[in-house]
Amino acid sequence: MKYKNIITIAAIFLSLVSCSSDETYIGGSISGGNSEITSVFPMPPAQWMGANDPYYSAGYTGDIMPFFDNGKFHIYFLHDAQNKPAGKGFHDIHEFLSTDLAHFTYEGQTIPYGQTTDSDFAVGTGSVVKVGNLYYFYYTGHNGLPAFLQSNARESVLCATSPDLKNWTKISSFKITAPAGYYNYDFRDPHVFYNEDLKKYSMLVSTQTDPGRKAVLLHFTSADPASGKWDVQTPLYTTTPQENYLMMECADIFKMGNYWYLMFSENWSGNTGTHYKMATSLNGPWTTPQNDMIDGEYFYAGKTASDGNKRYVFGWNARKTPENDLGNKDWAGNMVIHELIQNTDGTLGTQSPKAVIDLFSKKSITAEVEVTLGNTTVNNESYALQGTAEKAMVTFKPIGKKARIKAEVTLANNSGTAGFAFHTNDTGVYYKIVFDIAQGKIKGFNSASQEVTRISYPFQTGVKYDVEIIAEGSVVVLYINGKAALTNRIYGRDKNKWGLVSEGQNAIITNLQVTQPE
Numbered sequence: 242m243k244y245k246n247i248i249t250i251a252a253i254f255l256s257l258v259s260c261s262s263d264e265t266y267i268g269g270s271i272s273g274g275n276s277e278i279t280s281v282f283p284m285p286p287a288q289w290m291g292a293n294d295p296y297y298s299a300g301y302t303g304d305i306m307p308f309f310d311n312g313k314f315h316i317y318f319l320h321d322a323q324n325k326p327a328g329k330g331f332h333d334i335h336e337f338l339s340t341d342l343a344h345f346t347y348e349g350q351t352i353p354y355g356q357t358t359d360s361d362f363a364v365g366t367g368s369v370v371k372v373g374n375l376y377y378f379y380y381t382g383h384n385g386l387p388a389f390l391q392s393n394a395r396e397s398v399l400c401a402t403s404p405d406l407k408n409w410t411k412i413s414s415f416k417i418t419a420p421a422g423y424y425n426y427d428f429r430d431p432h433v434f435y436n437e438d439l440k441k442y443s444m445l446v447s448t449q450t451d452p453g454r455k456a457v458l459l460h461f462t463s464a465d466p467a468s469g470k471w472d473v474q475t476p477l478y479t480t481t482p483q484e485n486y487l488m489m490e491c492a493d494i495f496k497m498g499n500y501w502y503l504m505f506s507e508n509w510s511g512n513t514g515t516h517y518k519m520a521t522s523l524n525g526p527w528t529t530p531q532n533d534m535i536d537g538e539y540f541y542a543g544k545t546a547s548d549g550n551k552r553y554v555f556g557w558n559a560r561k562t563p564e565n566d567l568g569n570k571d572w573a574g575n576m577v578i579h580e581l582i583q584n585t586d587g588t589l590g591t592q593s594p595k596a597v598i599d600l601f602s603k604k605s606i607t608a609e610v611e612v613t614l615g616n617t618t619v620n621n622e623s624y625a626l627q628g629t630a631e632k633a634m635v636t637f638k639p640i641g642k643k644a645r646i647k648a649e650v651t652l653a654n655n656s657g658t659a660g661f662a663f664h665t666n667d668t669g670v671y672y673k674i675v676f677d678i679a680q681g682k683i684k685g686f687n688s689a690s691q692e693v694t695r696i697s698y699p700f701q702t703g704v705k706y707d708v709e710i711i712a713e714g715s716v717v718v719l720y721i722n723g724k725a726a727l728t729n730r731i732y733g734r735d736k737n738k739w740g741l742v743s744e745g746q747n748a749i750i751t752n753l754q755v756t757q758p759e
Contacts, residue, residue, distance in 0.1 A: 278345040282575035282716040301573035305555040307546035308369040321573035330354030343596035366430040381429040394418045394425035424451040456480040491542040515543035537694035540728040592723040601645035601756040609638040628743030636740035646710040657745025665738040
């Protein structure tokens with residue numbers, strides 16, 4: 242995870258603050274405990290510490306640490322509070338619980354942050370592993386206070402244990418700091434798994450060489466985590482001169498079929514987001530796919546969990562500051578989950594989880610045409626947009642908070658763009674998600690026509706592409722052919738018109754369907 246600057250607030254909010262006008266929380270207590278979340282892309286509710294604590298704060302979902310056990314996904318995440326009173330820590334670990342990844346309960350705080358003198362004054366990303374009958378939660382301790390840094394490392398690996406995944410006890414005697422040759426200022430995000438090849442437990446830690454400041458995934462092993470003894474090994478992966486990543490955050494490693502996959506997130510290069518490598522052996526060599534991105538840059542810190550049948554990647558859709566269409570990308574937001582698929586060549590693709598699709602399977606609504614611009618032909622649910630001479634566009638009435646849009650899109654030209662427009666208004670500005678056939682990319686542009694996110698996709702003329710869009714509030718995720726996803730943040734989407742647009746391209750959109758949950 243990346244720690245943003247924390248602005249302390251002298252005045253503490255004492256009134257009840259709702260998490261979002263887009264979210265509703267039903268049942269349970271304000272401090273968690275079986276609070277149902279009616280959201281596809283959830284955020285934590287307000288007042289999570291309870292009515293007797295003055296820390297009233299709505300919050301966002303930060304780095305996610307999923308763990309599947311006994312038929313349930315325990316979805317741990319870093320809680321990013323909107324308001325942080327002076328002297329309090331931040332990014333404590335909270336939990337969503339789900340059996341199908343379409344319905345969630347908020348379970349409250351799991352691991353609290355520490356005091357100003359503790360290594361975990363701020364808490365960072367980690368992972369859960371079961372050893373015998375005990376669960377181990379390895380997580381990041383972060384304390385950047387000047388007084389603490391005089392005699393301590395800024396970041397370290399800490400541990401808590403639990404017999405039931407609910408009640409966690411911090412192990413005060415456990416701490417791993419950066420060994421000689423590595424940078425203790427950036428030393429975080431432990432990912433622990435049982436290494437069948439070594440018959441030991443392995444831990445990957447995101448750090449840098451010192452000196453040199455090259456990003457590495459440092460490797461530790463332990464024959465018995467209960468002993469607290471972890472031995473440093475050579476790095477599992479080191480950034481190449483071509484990549485030159487500053488940090489490889491929130492690493493994950495897993496096997497699907499005949500391939501191993503190494504996943505991490507990077508936030509400082511010209512290609513920010515969640516990346517992956519692949520190999521036929523846990524020890525590499527690791528190769529980089531032609532498209533090594535899981536999603537665009539508005540999906541970050543992707544980590545995975547499997548129910549034994551399918552594997553899913555969990556990340557957060559960045560919010561914007563200020564929270565409007567032209568705001569800057571900021572840390573944390575809503576949780577977004579993709580199902581991972583494996584292509585025949587071993588590369589990874591993404592599609593919407595089936596349970597999410599099922600939410601939108603019964604209630605259909607009509608896409609009501611508002612306006613057509615340029616050379617546009619409308620025939621039932623089919624739309625021909627001849628946009629080579631001038632922009633062609635059709636807009637529809639708003640479709641509300643939650644909607645699933647399905648369509649088939651065919652591009653006729655080797656240049657230009659075509660796709661979907663959202664948050665359209667009477668001034669003619671809109672956010673658009675378009676297919677750029679010449680550059681081989683799906684792109685998101687804000688209402689100032691600034692490109693804000695993108696992902697590669699090999700478009701061809703005359704090919705019909707199946708498009709699915711899941712929209713809830715300001716979160717809009719586009720899937721194509723069950724192969725790729727592009728996550729977007731579009732404020733005002735649910736209250737404004739949307740549409741189809743083609744510029745420098747002739748496009749045909751057929752079988753346009755809109756459905757909502759019952």
